[in-house]
Amino acid sequence: MKTSIATLTLAGALAAVPAFASAAPVEGTVTIDGKAIRITHAAAQLNDNAEKLEVQPLTLVFADRPIPAGAIDGGGWTLMRMAADGELRGVLLRIDPAMPQKASMVLLAKRADGQPGIVSAFVSSPEGPVVEGLKIGANTVSGSFVRKDYADMQLSLSHSVRFAMPLSHAPAIGTDLGAAQLKSSPQFKALAALADAMQRGDLATARRLHSTLARAELDAAAAATDSTVFTERMKKQGAYMKTQLPRYQRLVVRGPRATLIVKPDYFQTMTMEEGEWKMGS
DSSP: OEEEEEEEOOOSOOOOOOOBOOOEEEEEEEEETTEEEEEEEEEEEEOOOTTSOOSSOEEEEEESSOOBTTTTGGGSHHHHHHHHTTSOOEEEEEEOTTOTTEEEEEEESOOTTOOSSEEEEEEEOTTSOSSEEEEEOSSEEEEEEEESOOTTSSSOEEEEEEEEEEOEEOOOOOEEEEHHHHTTSHHHHHHHHHHHHHHHTOHHHHHHTBOHHHHHHHHHHHHTSOHHHHHHHHHHHHHHHHHHGGGOOEEEEETTEEEEEEETTEEEEEEEETTEEEEOO
């Protein structure tokens, strides 16, 4: 099994956690660097991939605590934030059911070295599927996620989880606009306002127009950089964002999340928070 490692930096505090979802109870264990995590809850979601952006549309989450309602939406970034803040431990998997030998895996646990962020791995298993016996029904999913060790990882990891649970689906598309119509949308206007604020060096407005998760990243970058250097970088980023605005070809809105798309490898996510659209998951 081939594994490549990356680190997702998720600094800052988590916003208010929503009510807990009725995620399925599950039995199993994930052991990271010799520390066993008892898995008691799981959740699964399948995205219809209408935007043609999801390479691995099935998301599976195995955790040691109840999973908040909606936390798996939008790729599970809320769960990653909780893990980085020590509020939840476990594993998040993304899989393409048509290519079960490959998966993206995020370890939902604070890093042992005390650094911000969490560890993600891209797993390739040509000898067999990452999740054995994966069965997907209209509203259910089952299988087993078992491996004794990953010899090529930079940490010790093993897991033994068997599951059979409800399968949720990404929120239905509520709005789908082409290039001509999306320019008048509140999502596009919010992104344009953010680009303008950043180009002007207006950090206060830029912070307001970032989602809770994105704002934490912005604040972390600002704290780690000289203020003058940070402002200049922000201005350049804002100027670049402005050059991309005329290129957006499609807007897809699913509940409180939206995606502005230029092409499959260039898109921007937006989130409805505090009564307005903001950039970020």
